[in-house]
Amino acid sequence: MANEKEYARTKAGSNISKIVVDRDLCIAAVSCIAVADAMYQLDDESKVVVTDANAVDDETLIMSAESCPTKAIHLFDKAGNKIFPK
Template sequence: MADKQIQKKGRYTVTVIRDKCIGAASCVAISPMTFKLDSETKAIVLAQKLDSDDNMLLAAQSCPTAAIVVTDDETGEQIWPK
């Protein structure tokens, strides 16, 4: 299985680095329409675009291991982690 998963969402691209994910699920609690835990208790990114960019950024910032990387599609800038 791939060690990370990338999914485009609105203006941001959200990446979950599986090796860093410890299944804490705070991302799921904040953005349940974007993140979900799979059968290995690792976060995956759902196909829908139902959470806002700001909401997904909050979810990424809540991750205790910084396993979620957010980049801005327009500028190419990595928004999180800084």
């Protein structure tokens, strides 16, 4: 079973309601932090954690997930459908 951490997103008008970080896939490339530093930071294990799931707009959130070389950030809509990666 994957070592995943889920974060709820409640930003008004957002189509994304859940962010999941697969900690086993995270290699601390910090590309997500480069795109959305208001949202992420590295923890003491050098794994990305979401510090504020509502800090950025949907476009920036998607770009941050797409920037991850290992696709460790998964995004879901309100119906539970995976938006990224497909």
